[in-house]
Structure formats: structure tokens, C-alpha cells
Amino acid sequence: MADTVRVLDQQNAPFNLTDYLAAKKAVVEAALDQSLPIARPEKIYEAMRYSLLAGGKRLRPILCLSACELCGGSEAMALPTACALEMIHTMSLIHDDLPAMDNDDYRRGKLTNHKVFGEDIAILAGDGLLAYAFEYAAAQTQGVAPQNLIQVLARLGRTVGAAGLVGGQVLDLESEGKTDVSAETLTFIHTHKTGALLETSVVAGAVLAGASQDAQAKLTLYAQRIGLAFQIVDDILDITATQAELGKTAGKDLVAQKVTYPSLWGLEESRRQARHLIDEALGALESFGEKATPLRALAEYIVERKN
Numbered sequence: 001m002a003d004t005v006r007v008l009d010q011q012n013a014p015f016n017l018t019d020y021l022a023a024k025k026a027v028v029e030a031a032l033d034q035s036l037p038i039a040r041p042e043k044i045y046e047a048m049r050y051s052l053l054a055g056g057k058r059l060r061p062i063l064c065l066s067a068c069e070l071c072g073g074s075e076a077m078a079l080p081t082a083c084a085l086e087m088i089h090t091m092s093l094i095h096d097d098l099p100a101m102d103n104d105d106y107r108r109g110k111l112t113n114h115k116v117f118g119e120d121i122a123i124l125a126g127d128g129l130l131a132y133a134f135e136y137a138a139a140q141t142q143g144v145a146p147q148n149l150i151q152v153l154a155r156l157g158r159t160v161g162a163a164g165l166v167g168g169q170v171l172d173l174e175s176e177g178k179t180d181v182s183a184e185t186l187t188f189i190h191t192h193k194t195g196a197l198l199e200t201s202v203v204a205g206a207v208l209a210g211a212s213q214d215a216q217a218k219l220t221l222y223a224q225r226i227g228l229a230f231q232i233v234d235d236i237l238d239i240t241a242t243q244a245e246l247g248k249t250a251g252k253d254l255v256a257q258k259v260t261y262p263s264l265w266g267l268e269e270s271r272r273q274a275r276h277l278i279d280e281a282l283g284a285l286e287s288f289g290e291k292a293t294p295l296r297a298l299a300e301y302i303v304e305r306k307n
């Protein structure tokens with residue numbers, strides 16, 4: 001992980017991203033653990049907790065907390081939404097790994113949900129997490145103007161549906177095995193399947209804090225650029241990283257005959273495009289000054305990450 005990123009904190013001292021990520025991750029892990037106690041029927045709660053607490057970078061909740069704090073809000077205001085984002089992300093991974101979708105045996109270094117609990121329970125664990133994400137954010141958020149919370153809940157709904165993750169996944173499935181997928185279609189797939197939830201993670205944090213339209217627009221641009229860069233790096237890592245580094249099967253895109261950015265542009269050009277997007281994301285943060293140090297560091301982390 002990039003420790004010495006090219007950013008400074010508010011005292012002009014080097015900002016330590018490793019410490020920042022560890023602290024935020026600990027807050028998120030504790031909140032997720034508390035969010036979902038085992039109840040009856042135990043099996044479904046165990047399946048939901050198995051994937052929700054399986055680790056992962058927790059990038060989406062951390063982006064939400066950081067954006068909220070940048071815009072003058074508190075960590076506590078954004079924590080329920082941050083957990084909801086991770087519940088939604090986790091459910092999308094459970095469903096993505098199913099035999100009917102990407103058919104994977106490993107995720108986050110562990111057997112996938114359906115390998116442990118069976119396909120029927122894995123589908124329901126995903127459904128349960130999706131429903132609970134909305135219940136949890138709606139019921140647990142405090143200190144936020146009601147109209148801002150409603151805006152966030154509506155945005156979450158749009159992000160997971162046909163206008164977001166579901167739509168991106170459908171086009172991805174339809175494109176499998178095709179050799180004539182254009183860069184424009186690939187970008188549509190990824191801005192919906194991956195980018196939409198990353199964008200909502202950042203913008204939801206800003207909305208919860210009551211950020212101005214101008215701040216929201218700048219953060220939207222930042223999030224769109226890091227979202228696409230994240231996916232380009234994901235495609236690169238699928239080729240260059242090992243299963244141990246990724247915690248999931250490596251080299252899957254080639255086996256599934258998926259068009260990816262490296263297959264269209266080559267590895268070097270893909271790296272260059274990702275770097276360019278990160279530079280644009282950093283540009284969008286300029287007017288926030290040193291307060292945006294964590295979001296700058298997170299952008300650098302996205303291109304430098306190894307998993």
C-alpha cells in the first residue's frame with residue numbers, strides 16, 4: 001500500500017495514508033460488526049455476516065466518511081450510510097460470484113458465500129443485505145437534515161438498480177465472449193457496475209454534511225474520475241497480480257473472454273489512462289485546499305494499490 005503519497009496534511013507534514021486507512025477501517029469494522037446481530041433463523045444471519053465481515057478494503061465507507069468530514073460533517077453522521085454502502089457492495093459481490101454470474105470460488109481470500117452456504121442461501125443473503133442497507137441507513141442516521149437523508153436514500157436506490165449496478169452487470173453479461181465490444185460500451189459497463197457506487201459513496205458523504213451544490217459538483221467529478229481509474233486498475237491487477245494478492249481467482253477476464261481496458265489499450269496505455277484520470281480527480285479537489293488531503297491520498301492509493 002502506498003504509504004508516502006504525494007500529499008501533505010494540514011500542518012504540512014507528510015500525511016500517513018496507512019495510519020488513516022487503518023483508523024477509518026477499524027471504525028467501519030466495529031460498526032459493521034454491531035450492525036447485524038444474529039437472530040432467528042440463524043443460518044441467514046450467519047451467511048450475511050460471513051461475507052459482510054470477511055474483510056476487504058472498505059474503500060466505499062471510507063470515501064463516504066472522508067467526504068462528509070471534508071464538507072464539515074462528522075464521522076458519526078455518515079457512519080450508518082457508510083455501513084449501508086458496504087452492505088450493498090458486499091451483496092453485489094455475493095451475487096456476482098454465483099454460478100449464474102461470474103462463478104467464482106474465492107472472494108476476499110475466503111470461499112465464496114454460495115460455496116459455504118449453498119446457492120439458495122447465498123441469493124437470500126444478498127437480498128437480505130440489500131434490504132437491510134436501506135433499513136439501517138434510514139433508521140440509524142442521526143444529526144442529519146431529513147431532506148438530506150431522503151436524498152441519500154433515493155440516490156442509493158438509483159445506484160443499485162437498472163440505472164446503476166444492475167444495468168452495468170446486464171451489459172457486462174451480454175458482452176461476454178464478444179470481440180467487438182467498443183471502449184464506449186466498456187466505459188458504460190464500468191461507470192454503472194463499479195463507478196456508480198464509488199460516486200455515490202463520495203457524494204452521499206457530502207450530501208449528509210449539507211454540502212453546497214458547488215462542492216457536490218466538484219466531488220462528483222472527483223468520484224467519477226477515481227471510479228473509472230479504479231476499474232482500469234482492477235483490470236490491470238486481474239492480469240498482473242496473483243490469487244494470493246487478490247484474494248480471488250486471478251486471470252479470470254481472459255478465461256471468460258471479457259473485453260477489458262488492457263485488452264483494448266495494452267497494459268502501459270491502461271496505466272497511463274488511470275494516472276491521467278487520477279490527475280483530473282486531484283484537479284477537481286483544488287479549491288478545497290489542505291482539507292482534502294485524505295481524499296487526495298485515497299485517489300493516489302487507487303492507482304498504486306496491489307489488490
Ligand code: GRG
Pocket residue numbers: 055056057058059089091092093095096101108130160161165166169193194231234307
Ligand atoms: C445490486 C441488486 C444488485 C445486484 C447486483 C452482481 C451485480 C448486480 C453487480 C456486480 C457488481 C460488481 C461485483 C462490480 C465489481 C466491482 C468491483 C471492482 C469490486 C471489487 O471491489 P474492491 O476491490 O473489493 O473494493 P473489496 O473486497 O476490497 O471490498
